[in-house]
Amino acid sequence: MNKKRGQQSVVFDSPPVITSTANIVGPMEGEGILAEFYDRILLDNLNGNDNWEQCESYMMEWAIKKAIEKDNSTVDDIDYVLAGDLLNQLMSTHFALRNIGRPFLGMYGACSTLAESMLVGSTLIDGGFANKIVTCVSSHHDTAERQYRFPTELGVQRPMISQWTVTGSGAVLVSANGTGPRITAATVGKIVDIGMKDPNAMGPAMAPAAVDTLWHHFDDTGRQPNYYDMIFTGDLGSVGKNLVIQLFKEQGVDLSTNYEDCGCMIFKEEQDAHAGASGCASSGVVYTGYIHKQLLKQKLRKILLVGTGSLHSTTSYQQKESIPCIAHAVAIEM
Amino acid sequence: MNKKRGQQSVVFDSPPVITSTANIVGPMEGEGILAEFYDRILLDNLNGNDNWEQCESYMMEWAIKKAIEKDNSTVDDIDYVLAGDLLNQLMSTHFALRNIGRPFLGMYGACSTLAESMLVGSTLIDGGFANKIVTCVSSHHDTAERQYRFPTELGVQRPMISQWTVTGSGAVLVSANGTGPRITAATVGKIVDIGMKDPNAMGPAMAPAAVDTLWHHFDDTGRQPNYYDMIFTGDLGSVGKNLVIQLFKEQGVDLSTNYEDCGCMIFKEEQDAHAGASGCASSGVVYTGYIHKQLLKQKLRKILLVGTGSLHSTTSYQQKESIPCIAHAVAIEM
Known part of the structure; x- marks a missing residue:
């Protein structure tokens, strides 16, 4: 019954199955190396929303619903959603989850949040507390840039060591049973x-x-x-x-x-x-x-x-x- | 083995035990109704730190260590710490946990974070993934006020419906075995x-x-x-x-x-x-x-x-x- 290994690890008795995934990205990502692997590519970074934050929230909502659809499930089949993002107070996540309406656990590990959520979600399933969970994360270049660094309108030059925040969202649906990794x-x-x-x-x-x-x-x-x-x-x-x-x-x-x-x-x-x-x-x-x-x-x-x-x-x-x-x-x- | 009940609830087969708790508060809380129930009351809101954020972080670190001490455990006995706070990117938590040095899961549910962490921590224990976890939260009137509302120096009048953010931290140590609720x-x-x-x-x-x-x-x-x-x-x-x-x-x-x-x-x-x-x-x-x-x-x-x-x-x-x-x-x- 003890599923802990060593100082920091766990193993699963009945390893949870990733029965579907979904993602959505911005236009720059859509012109990138992995273009063929995205479910949807937005035409611009606003996608008709009033602001970038709303667009980021929309992406998360879309990814969660798409993963559920690909799993041939309904939103009501999802026991819990575990999700997070980079914005202060997980703004994108909370507005996305407001529209999903399922029990929700907010996670924060900055850019480690997907792995953290998959880890915790897997313990919920293997522990017998859930049958299906969705984990999801989002980020958006423009929302992150203006929150963490400079107003984007300022056009500040970025040093060569800096990285470019991905505009997109990815959802992973994990089930107790089914086919998949x-x-x-x-x-x-x-x-x-x-x-x-x-x-x-x-x-x-x-x-x-x-x-x-x-x-x-x-x-x-x-x-x-x-x-x-x-x-x-x-x-x-x-x-x-x-x-x-x-x-x-x-x-x-x-x-x-x-x-x-x-x-x-x-x-x-x-x-x-x-x-x-x-x-x-x-x-x-x-x-x-x-x-x-x-x-x-x-x-x-x-x-x-x-x-x-x-x-x-x-x-x-x-x-x-x-x-x-x-x-x-x-x-x-x- | 199915521990889910209804739409949103779980029950525990081997209910985890709260084997110790600890807390620390600011001076205003120390003059309040529950003064006799606090482990430590700070003399001022800085406690010798350079800024309020450091003080909040210090309170969390102190509460976690005190709960471990009261449990007659050592920091190394703690499998995981689940914690969070109100500051952007859980700043108080991350700096406190840097000094604790144990595996850590960041949680965000604003002021619901303690209950959320106790809930997730209990699933880790009852699921067989951990033997002892600590959950902890903090808030600080001055860090919250300047982040969420106005610079405190401005002295803005607060409406009567507003509430006063508690300066303090509380830690709950949950174990698979032991005595307690x-x-x-x-x-x-x-x-x-x-x-x-x-x-x-x-x-x-x-x-x-x-x-x-x-x-x-x-x-x-x-x-x-x-x-x-x-x-x-x-x-x-x-x-x-x-x-x-x-x-x-x-x-x-x-x-x-x-x-x-x-x-x-x-x-x-x-x-x-x-x-x-x-x-x-x-x-x-x-x-x-x-x-x-x-x-x-x-x-x-x-x-x-x-x-x-x-x-x-x-x-x-x-x-x-x-x-x-x-x-x-x-x-x-x-």
Whole structure:
């Protein structure tokens, strides 16, 4: 009955099944590398709404409903929704969930929120508390930019180490029974803060948290890195990704052949996203699109999704605090 | 094995035990009604920190460590910490947890966060995923006021319907085994938004969410309102509390004899808190102090704690959105 493993991990007796996923993205993502894997591409960043925040909320509502539709379920079949986003007080999530009308648990792990929600949702199902849950996250370049950095109208130049927040939403429907990849294990992250203070350099700040969670995952479960066909982190971007590879290399582990970062998979080089993509929707749209379809086709059979979150706020930055980071991992196997 | 009841509730096979609680409050709370039930009362709202946010973070760290100490445990005995606060990106929580160093799940339900965390934490324990967890919330009058309303230096007059955010933190340590009151059932709330837009009147905005969760709790579990010695809502204040009583009365149910709101129990009339107390720490310090001790003394044997959250943000208010609200309930029995 004890499903805990080691210090930070759990294994599931009856691994919950991901029976459907759905996603929706903005126009820039729709011109990116993974265009064919999105369910819907918006024509602009407002989509007829009065403001970007409403558009972000709309995307989340759409993704949740689409995942439910693909599962041949109705909204009433969903026991609980676990969701979150980057905006203050999870604004997009709350307005989306107001329209969904199902029991709801608000989660916050910044860009690790999808992995966190899948982890907690899986414990609800394997623990016997739910039959079907939906997890969902969203982010929007324009809402994030004006909240975290500068008014977009100001046209501030972005440093090359910065990443571009993904406009999109991804929903993952997890069931007790059914067909699809299964969530077999998960690792809960600790807060890791190496003292970095530059909110433009979130990838390198988050990389040590990803490494910490990965080490504990391997240690707790007894799985080796090569147990997985691929390991995906959420949004470390090119700088953070290389740091993860380097940190493992220093410990004698070669991750270079089966590790990728979702933030490096979304935008093309010429789209000028600098160090890559970021935001809750980075792992959100990559898992629900490309990765999930590779699992269904059995081109990938065992993957580890490591959501990575930079937990700073504009206030903490102004108060000269460093950036606390976290990473949560879910093992998904076909 | 199916622990779900009705639409929104769960029951626990092996009800998790609250083996310790701890709390810490600011000076105004320390002069209030429940002064004797607090573990520590700060002399001022900064407590030697550079800013109020650091003080809030300190309170959370202190409460978590105190609850662990009272449980005769060490920090390493804690499998997971589930916590949250009102600040953007859960700032107080993340800096507190950076110093705790245990696996952490960030939760956001505004002032319903303690009940939400106790609920999710109990599923982790009853589901076999954890042996000991700590849930914790904090709020701070000065950090909340300047984030949600006006710079405190401005001295803006508060309307009589407004509530006073509690400065404090409360931690609840939940174990698989041990002595203490047990969490026997819980109800996950839905978002309820009746169209109210005044962020000074959160009590009346949240009252319908509390009523919705209460109805579902009674319906799902088959328990009648008089099953409980007392039902406590989190922070509806005097206006919201009377609205709950009135809404039940209209349905032929008299709650007036076994229902109270934590927001009406903290400050004395002459402390000028207007409609009462609010904030995550409202239910946080009242449960961990007064209520928990009444349970231990068996002066109360069965209580229902209903955390109530107003999920608006300053951005949603500026964009003329109404206030989405939620309530989560946990049944605690000695």
